[in-house]
Amino acid sequence: MSTSADWTPQLIQDEIDALKHKPGALLPILHAIQDRVGYVPEGAVPLLAESLLMTRAEVHGVITFYHHFRTSQPGSHVVRICRAEACQALGARTLEAHAKTSLEIDYHQTTRDREITLEAVYCLGNCACGPSISVDDQVHGRVTTESFDRLVEDMRTVPLEVK
DSSP, X not given: OOOGGGOOHHHHHHHHHHHTTSTTTHHHHHHHHHHHHSSOOTTHHHHHHHHHTOXXXXXXXHHHHSTTOOSSOOOSEEEEEEOSHHHHHTTHHXXXXXXXXXXXXXXXXXXXXXXXXXXXXXXXXXXXGOSOEEETTXXXXXXXXXXXXXXXXXXXXXXXXXX
16 A cells, blocks of 8 residues: 555556446446545546546545545554444444544544554354454454554554564
8 A cells, every 4th residue: 555645647547548438337346446545545536537527526536435444644553443233232332432532533533643543343254252343454353452452552662573
């Protein structure tokens, strides 16, 4: 994943051009942009609208409808808490409340130190081991408030891998 300084209109246009011929191209293009940049920059909206013969409002509506898409750069780590029924039955609501309180943020926000972005997800496919979270796409099961705190501490003290 790149950083916000790494995106350019040409990079966005390259992603659009690679996929615009596909039926229903907007969603695959949005995924490609977010995969490459880490979020969908505001400057991508007019490029998408013009290239796909849509209005800016239509493009913006799709971006904001799907919780998966971010419109700002995420923190160094992304924590997703499963909110599906199986995880809720196993204590996800308590974990969710603890995470929001201890990180001092809500869903779709990033901590002041820019380290952690908190997001909701509606199934991680780890239902038997709930409550589950993912940290940078690595799934953790049977997460307690204590194990959550240890994961957060590790995220803040272990340097990121250079890619």
